[in-house]
Amino acid sequence: MNRLLMLFYCMMSCLIPCLAQDKVSPSVLQQLLRKERPDTADLRMLFNTGNSYINRPGTERGDIDTASICAAKVLKSAVGIGNKVWEGQSYLLHSKILREQGDMKGKDDALKAEAIFKAQKQQELLADAYMELCDYYPPVDIETLNIKLKYYRDAAALYGESGSKLKQANALYRLGDYYSFLPDYKEAIKVLLQALVIFEQLHVKELQGIYNLLGAMYSQVGDSDNGLKYALLSLKTAQAVGDSTTQLCTIYNRLGMVYARVVDLPKAMQSYQKAQEIAFRLKDTPAMQILARNIGQIYQKTNKPGEALKILKQEERYYPPKSPENKILMWECMLNTYCLLGDFKSGAVYAQQLEDMRRAMHPDDAFLEFVYTALVNYYLGIHQYNTAHQYAQVMLAASSKNGNLSFRAKSCSFLYTADSALGNYQEALEHFRLYKLANDSLFNIAKMQKIGYLQVQFETEQKDQALILKQRNIELLTQEAQAARFTRNVIIGGAGMLIALLLLGYNRYQLKLQSNRQLKQQQDEINRKNQSLQELIAAQNKLLGEKEWLVKEIHHRVKNNLQIVMSLLNTQAAFLGDKDALNAIRESRYRMQAISLIHQKLYQSDNMALIDMRNYINELIVFLKDGFSDVNRIKFDLQIAPVKLDVAQSVPVGLILNEAITNAIKYAFTGNGTIIVSLQPADTGYLTLVIADNGKGFPEGEIPTQRGSMGMMLMHTLAEQLDGSLHIESRHGVAITISFKYQEKETFDEPVAIEENVTDYV
Template sequence: MNRILLLSCCMMGCLLQCLAQKQLPSYAVLQELIKKERPDTAEMRILLNAGYMYVMKPGAVGIDMDSATLFADKILASSIKAGNKIWQGQSYLLYSNILREQQITAKGKAYALEAKSIFQKWQQSAYLADTYVELANYYSLEPRENLDIKISCYKEAIKLYRAAGLKERLAHTLYVLGDLYNVTDDFKLLTETLAQSVAIYDEIKVEPGADVYSLLGTGYNRLGDFGNALKYNLLAVKVVESRKDTVSTNATVYNRLALLYHYMGESDEALKYYQKAWLIASKLNDTSTLRLLSINTAATYAMKKRPDKALAVIKRLERNYPPTDFAEKMWMYIFIAGCHMDLKQHNAALPYIRIVHKGKNQLPDMLHASADDIESRYYLITGDYVKSHQLALNVIATALRSKNLSLQSVAYHDLFQADSAMGNYKEAVEHYRQYKIVNDSLFNISKAIQISTLQVQFETQQKQQSIELLTRKSQLQRAALDKVRFTRNVIIAGAVMLVIMLALGYNRYQLKLSNNRQLMQKQNEINEKNISLQDLIATQHKLLGEKEWLVKEIHHRVKNNLQIVMSLLNTQAAFLDDKDALNAIRESRYRMQAISLIHQKLYQSENMALIEMSAYIKDLVEYLKDGFSGINKIRFDLQIANIKLDVSHSVPIGLILNEAITNSIKYAFTGNGLIKISLQETSPGQLTLIIADDGVGLPIEDNNRDRKQSMGMMLMNTLAEQLDGTLHIQSRNGVIITVSFKYQEEQAFTTSGEAITSPI
């Protein structure tokens, strides 16, 4: 049954079951009631139920609708004569059902609104809830505005059924609302709503239908809660197999359980239930379900690495149940091409690849990406690595947008192979690294699924053990009832047991006294040990304080020694006239100041192992600004993350910053200018330092070659290697120096706050 028909009829299905349980009078009796001038309440109820019975017969047969209308006319006329507005509203609701069944929707909806007005005025919660359910049937699933109105109608009905205490109708309406959430793909609300429905069914001791359990299991499946998904899908199968009937719902139940096993990696179990669903769909000649089962079965064989089996199933689909939808056809051709590729039958795959290539621009994003992927694989095998590389990049873009890890894994592997074949080994290594990262994520997801499966198996075993314990308890109770005639003996035995218990109690009291004495003795020993431990801790704290003082003193002395060296250099500079020597001394002084600042930060900070990079870089920039004339024309833009690094990272970074900033100040600007400094985390475990200016850029080619051999450039390259990182220098609207290096996350980031940005 298609979804629209299911949603429009499911509430009436519940009412039909209730009416079927009642034995309605024959048509002759109903004719007598119609002729009666003033039927009583019970007779009016009989006429109303008969009207609904005729409305809900399969199809909109004219004679059935005429009979239902006759009963509605009688109820309306009688209610008007008696001045009974409630029965008048019920007649309007019956008219609405009749007219809707005859596709006279405008008039039918008007009757439903009249009924709603009456029941609201007279505060009839139950009948008003029925009216909201009837109004919901006038709204289709498309467009979304109609679906939202339909959902709001069921929500109002649920409130009213809950207020009226009609729990079975409430449970069924919750199920219908959950099915609507399945249409909107809101699986969180679906599971919450269906869980309420199941709880109410349990409360009133009514077995929920297999479709209720199955839909709830589907919701948990889509949320990744495989434990609950397996639990409710198995309950649905249990209900189906206990009834031993053949309806289309059974095929859906088996298909949903099979899909769950497919996602959980239990391919053999998935195939077993697909086969059960196939037998039911074949018996009912349900071609749409057979087509769906063929697709799902083929996907499971592909997961089992059995492309031959998958190809056989999908060929049978192409032959016997060809899809009519364009996207479904394209998916089938992509799948067939993939199977041929897995079987090394590349020539057989080519016709399907060509068909897909012509129509892929009309496909949705994910299917378009699958088409690009199959083409990329084909070009990779046939040696056209450039095309393969470009198509794989397209797949990556779509996979990243949709967060599809499986598609990312395949595309990164294709890029790795294409890059390797073209000799782009650096890119190949990077793409292989990304491939391994994605595969690790897929592996972790697979492990989580396995753990969830084991958990539900454990819970099932626990429940079985609980059932066995309850069975044993019941048997013991029956045995106790059989021994009622031995009451006197039981009383005597009870007295004896009481004496024994008293003796045991006295014995336990003595043992407890003995245990208390032992515990007191042990407590005294523990107290003595605690005192010794406190003395030891105090000594350790004293030693630790002395150690911290010594470390601070070392950093202070290193800083002072560097200051002495800088003073010596300043003194030496006073006796020199050579410009190059003076420049060399000044650059050396700046480098020493960069290192000196680090040691100054260390002995001034509470943390003697890590440097607060934002404060350090700001102080370094301020010092360099003070060392040059005309610097007021140059602005600094600092974008430094809230990072703390150790000395082994801080010193190279400080020296690189010193070299880059002094070069920019000396060579980059002829007037005003801007120097940007950024230190940010670009990926987990990776930091990137960028120093960029908007000056004149690098000199012409020959001078540029000489500059690469300068001490500053050599120093920056050496420092980047010391950081185990990479150095890139670009001349684009100025000079951009980029240093990327690894760091240890637990040392680098103290908080997860945003980067510190400060213009200078």
């Protein structure tokens, strides 16, 4: 489920307090400020006093002014006595003061402190500077997040080297929290466990924050066993130390998420409602928004979409989300609810809002998980299977990267549905297999976890019952007069209980036998269906193979028939003396060769639907060159994008190329020249074909019309067949431009002028 649920609400309250700071009375502070040349001890007291004022809750003007006076005094005195270390300390304190006021210029002071501590080789103080710098890099994008993570890593390492274990643990704790922003849950768990070991070595009591975060991280990687373990530890610790802050709300919320993951929906709802009570008491609007979404999801899973819509609408009305993250979570849940209700028209508004958010988000943003999940669910519902398939592929890639097993199972399920609807049955079966693997893994983890939890609960109840029995025995010892009667009653009761247990055991045995028989029948039925499915798939594959060979044979025979016609034309030409007739036969032969090449490409290629236009145009030009004796004086400049067209488009394109290039070779040049052939993507969904030469062009004002010649009429007709437009321009030669719709969806590479098997100038 979602991560970062109460993002940064309890960071400062979760963190274990660092080293105690010296405090001085106002009178002592006045004396320190009046000193002309304070010593090192005085500087330390001033620095700690300034820190204590700036670390107070809130941003009171008096606290900030007092801290600023202390920082200025430390800086002035340190410069006066030439103490670089205390000069760096004063810059660090001043950075905190400015940051507390929301002034990002404090970063410059933190950088000054960093430079001084590096030069003075003060490892612990340098780590303090790194921790301060971290607060100037909000995790708004991957670049700033990586900078923040680097500072935390360096700070933790320096604290370890300097022996500051408590500060090291706090740095590791915050590092683990921000690893979840990448998201890198496994690395987050690794770092958090390191921090936990140090906290336990130091006998720190308030560990509910790190337990809570560990539970959330384990749940994200599908380890619900450890997720529940640390979630319960977090709750137990919070209750033991009397924590009633927003952190307790977060603890109950994440505990509910773990219960939802192991399909214990009543306990999940109970935990969410406890968290909701705390959020209402603290008037925590973001928490109420998140909890409304989580409660809505429970209603969705219990087939109560109407209840889910009711609570979500109420939350949207009274507590509308403001941050992008909360908007995504609310819209995602609303869209899923409308999909369950089958009201796709109402859901379209939220789908469009999520689409707008998706386009503005970074590809590695963790919240894209919720955006894509809701959008794929919606597009499947409105039968836009291609879009759903595309988004589900993105989901699968993201789940492979972050190791989220639940997300992987969901994406495979979406791909199975989309592939089935699109007729991609082999891909559908593969994605169904991957879905079963991921889902079975999740089920096994959840089942083991739940059994472990029930076992712990059972053992606890047994211990409680043992204590009760012990108390009863003590009472019996004080009432010796009733011992005989009590013993008799116990024996009778025990016998009755034994009989009841025997009857119950026999009954359970019979139920288990019946259950096993039903399971065996179900397994046999599944095996029969699997066998039928395998036979169906084998028959389908056989039919597909036969169809493929038949189509190839058709293209082969069409190509052979065209070659026969061309041979007949060549034979006829040998008996003709009329120049016009010979030209007509030769032009007809070129046109047939253009079509023949297409059918040749189709039966020679594995893809019998599309023609690689780069290879086709190259071979067509080679053929046309062979048909003219003086063509070596003409250079061909090919600029062909890696485009594949179907037969319906490639035949008109080939005939247009044949007409335009043949005319250019015959009429454009009196000497040397160049013919440019370009096929490039233009606007979205369009291709532009250009055949241009630098020859003498048409006489001024005499550009031929559609009825000017058969070739010109043919090119206009073919352009209309492509549902495109044809434009002829005569300026420094002739340029024929055809723009037409591109039917195949494909991403274009950068335009290239050289193919491995085609020289720059053919």
